[in-house]
Amino acid sequence: LLSGHSGVGKSTLLNQLIPEAQQATKEISKFSAKGVHTTTFAEMFELEEEGYLIDTPGIKEFGILDIEDQELSHYFVEMRQYLGQCKYNNCRHINEPGCMVLQKVEEGYIHPYRYDSYVNILFEEESHK
Ligand SMILES: Nc1nc2c(ncn2[C@@H]2O[C@H](COP(=O)(O)OP(=O)(O)OP(=O)(O)O)[C@@H](O)[C@H]2O)c(=O)[nH]1
Numbered sequence: 001l002l003s004g005h006s007g008v009g010k011s012t013l014l015n016q017l018i019p020e021a022q023q024a025t026k027e028i029s030k031f032s033a034k035g036v037h038t039t040t041f042a043e044m045f046e047l048e049e050e051g052y053l054i055d056t057p058g059i060k061e062f063g064i065l066d067i068e069d070q071e072l073s074h075y076f077v078e079m080r081q082y083l084g085q086c087k088y089n090n091c092r093h094i095n096e097p098g099c100m101v102l103q104k105v106e107e108g109y110i111h112p113y114r115y116d117s118y119v120n121i122l123f124e125e126e127s128h129k
Protein backbone atom coordinates (compact mmCIF):
# COMPACT_ATOMS: atom_id res chain seq x y z
CA LEU A 1 0.00 0.00 0.00
CA LEU A 2 1.41 3.34 -1.08
CA SER A 3 0.80 5.98 1.54
CA GLY A 4 2.31 9.41 2.08
CA HIS A 5 1.90 13.13 1.55
CA SER A 6 0.32 14.34 -1.66
CA GLY A 7 2.88 14.87 -4.42
CA VAL A 8 5.62 12.57 -3.16
CA GLY A 9 5.18 10.34 -6.22
CA LYS A 10 3.05 7.38 -5.15
CA SER A 11 1.14 7.16 -8.42
CA THR A 12 4.30 7.75 -10.46
CA LEU A 13 5.96 4.81 -8.73
CA LEU A 14 2.90 2.64 -9.23
CA ASN A 15 2.80 3.49 -12.96
CA GLN A 16 6.43 2.42 -13.26
CA LEU A 17 5.65 -0.94 -11.70
CA ILE A 18 2.27 -1.43 -13.38
CA PRO A 19 2.13 0.65 -16.60
CA GLU A 20 -1.41 -0.56 -17.38
CA ALA A 21 -2.62 1.18 -14.24
CA GLN A 22 -2.28 4.57 -15.94
CA GLN A 23 -2.88 6.45 -12.73
CA ALA A 24 -3.10 10.21 -13.16
CA THR A 25 -0.11 12.16 -11.81
CA LYS A 26 0.30 15.91 -11.48
CA GLU A 27 3.11 18.31 -10.76
CA ILE A 28 3.23 19.75 -7.29
CA SER A 29 1.93 23.29 -6.88
CA LYS A 30 4.48 26.05 -7.54
CA PHE A 31 2.58 28.22 -5.11
CA SER A 32 2.55 25.94 -2.06
CA ALA A 33 5.29 23.45 -3.05
CA LYS A 34 2.84 20.70 -2.07
CA GLY A 35 0.95 18.05 -3.99
CA VAL A 36 -2.43 18.91 -5.44
CA HIS A 37 -4.36 15.80 -4.36
CA THR A 38 -4.38 14.11 -7.72
CA THR A 39 -5.44 10.65 -6.55
CA THR A 40 -8.87 10.93 -4.96
CA PHE A 41 -9.71 7.37 -3.96
CA ALA A 42 -7.85 4.19 -3.07
CA GLU A 43 -7.52 1.67 -5.87
CA MET A 44 -5.89 -1.76 -5.99
CA PHE A 45 -3.87 -3.07 -8.94
CA GLU A 46 -2.46 -6.52 -9.58
CA LEU A 47 1.28 -6.95 -9.98
CA GLU A 48 2.44 -9.07 -12.89
CA GLU A 49 4.26 -11.71 -10.87
CA GLU A 50 2.46 -11.86 -7.58
CA GLY A 51 0.64 -9.58 -5.19
CA TYR A 52 -1.15 -6.29 -5.36
CA LEU A 53 -0.40 -2.61 -4.96
CA ILE A 54 -2.85 -0.07 -3.61
CA ASP A 55 -2.58 3.58 -4.60
CA THR A 56 -4.14 5.95 -2.08
CA PRO A 57 -4.90 9.69 -1.95
CA GLY A 58 -2.07 11.68 -0.39
CA ILE A 59 -2.48 12.70 3.17
CA LYS A 60 -2.35 16.39 3.94
CA GLU A 61 -0.21 16.76 7.04
CA PHE A 62 -2.38 15.39 9.83
CA GLY A 63 -5.31 14.80 7.54
CA ILE A 64 -5.65 11.13 8.38
CA LEU A 65 -5.84 11.74 12.09
CA ASP A 66 -8.94 13.25 13.50
CA ILE A 67 -7.58 15.32 16.35
CA GLU A 68 -9.79 17.78 18.16
CA ASP A 69 -8.28 21.20 18.87
CA GLN A 70 -8.45 20.56 22.60
CA GLU A 71 -6.73 17.21 22.19
CA LEU A 72 -3.76 18.37 20.13
CA SER A 73 -1.68 19.83 22.95
CA HIS A 74 -1.82 16.48 24.76
CA TYR A 75 0.32 14.98 21.98
CA PHE A 76 3.11 17.39 22.87
CA VAL A 77 4.60 15.65 25.88
CA GLU A 78 6.45 18.70 27.13
CA MET A 79 3.20 20.70 27.19
CA ARG A 80 1.20 18.12 29.12
CA GLN A 81 2.35 19.08 32.58
CA TYR A 82 1.16 22.68 32.06
CA LEU A 83 -2.18 21.96 30.44
CA GLY A 84 -4.40 22.27 33.47
CA GLN A 85 -2.74 25.52 34.47
CA CYS A 86 -4.00 28.00 31.90
CA LYS A 87 -6.50 30.63 33.05
CA TYR A 88 -9.20 29.32 30.71
CA ASN A 89 -9.89 25.61 30.69
CA ASN A 90 -10.58 25.66 26.93
CA CYS A 91 -7.34 27.58 26.20
CA ARG A 92 -5.89 26.96 22.72
CA HIS A 93 -2.52 28.43 23.77
CA ILE A 94 -2.47 30.99 20.96
CA ASN A 95 -3.11 34.41 22.46
CA GLU A 96 -5.24 33.81 25.53
CA PRO A 97 -4.42 35.78 28.66
CA GLY A 98 -2.97 33.72 31.48
CA CYS A 99 -1.82 30.92 29.17
CA MET A 100 0.73 28.74 30.94
CA VAL A 101 1.96 27.16 27.70
CA LEU A 102 2.83 30.57 26.23
CA GLN A 103 4.53 31.50 29.48
CA LYS A 104 6.62 28.32 29.41
CA VAL A 105 7.62 28.97 25.79
CA GLU A 106 8.80 32.42 26.84
CA GLU A 107 10.68 30.99 29.81
CA GLY A 108 12.39 28.43 27.59
CA TYR A 109 10.79 25.28 29.02
CA ILE A 110 9.03 24.53 25.73
CA HIS A 111 11.13 24.77 22.56
CA PRO A 112 9.86 27.45 20.12
CA TYR A 113 10.20 24.98 17.20
CA ARG A 114 7.86 22.61 18.96
CA TYR A 115 5.45 25.37 19.79
CA ASP A 116 5.50 26.49 16.13
CA SER A 117 4.66 22.93 15.09
CA TYR A 118 1.77 22.95 17.50
CA VAL A 119 0.41 26.19 16.01
CA ASN A 120 0.91 24.98 12.43
CA ILE A 121 -0.90 21.71 13.06
CA LEU A 122 -3.71 23.48 14.88
CA PHE A 123 -4.35 25.85 11.97
CA GLU A 124 -3.79 23.13 9.38
CA GLU A 125 -6.48 21.09 11.13
CA GLU A 126 -8.82 24.08 11.25
CA SER A 127 -8.48 24.78 7.55
CA HIS A 128 -10.07 21.36 6.89
CA LYS A 129 -13.18 22.11 8.88
N1 LIG B 1 12.02 14.67 -9.45
C1 LIG B 1 11.17 13.68 -9.22
N2 LIG B 1 9.87 13.90 -9.42
C2 LIG B 1 9.03 12.89 -9.19
C3 LIG B 1 9.44 11.63 -8.72
N3 LIG B 1 8.35 10.84 -8.56
C4 LIG B 1 7.31 11.59 -8.92
N4 LIG B 1 7.71 12.82 -9.33
C5 LIG B 1 6.85 13.92 -9.80
O1 LIG B 1 6.12 14.41 -8.69
C6 LIG B 1 4.84 14.88 -9.10
C7 LIG B 1 3.76 14.25 -8.22
O2 LIG B 1 3.71 12.84 -8.46
P1 LIG B 1 2.40 11.97 -8.20
O3 LIG B 1 2.75 10.57 -8.59
O4 LIG B 1 1.20 12.59 -8.85
O5 LIG B 1 2.24 12.10 -6.63
P2 LIG B 1 1.22 11.33 -5.63
O6 LIG B 1 2.02 10.94 -4.45
O7 LIG B 1 0.51 10.24 -6.35
O8 LIG B 1 0.21 12.49 -5.23
P3 LIG B 1 -1.32 12.38 -4.77
O9 LIG B 1 -2.06 11.51 -5.74
O10 LIG B 1 -1.81 13.80 -4.78
O11 LIG B 1 -1.31 11.82 -3.38
C8 LIG B 1 4.71 14.52 -10.57
O12 LIG B 1 4.98 15.71 -11.33
C9 LIG B 1 5.78 13.48 -10.78
O13 LIG B 1 6.25 13.50 -12.11
C10 LIG B 1 10.85 11.43 -8.51
O14 LIG B 1 11.30 10.38 -8.09
N5 LIG B 1 11.66 12.50 -8.78
Ligand SMILES: [Mg+2]
Pocket residue numbers: 010011012024025038039055056057058
Ligand atom coordinates in the same frame (compact mmCIF):
# COMPACT_ATOMS: atom_id res chain seq x y z
MG1 LIG C 1 -1.49 9.87 -6.73
Ligand SMILES: [Zn+2]
Pocket residue numbers: 086087091092093094096098099100101102
Ligand atom coordinates in the same frame (compact mmCIF):
# COMPACT_ATOMS: atom_id res chain seq x y z
ZN1 LIG D 1 -3.00 27.94 27.32
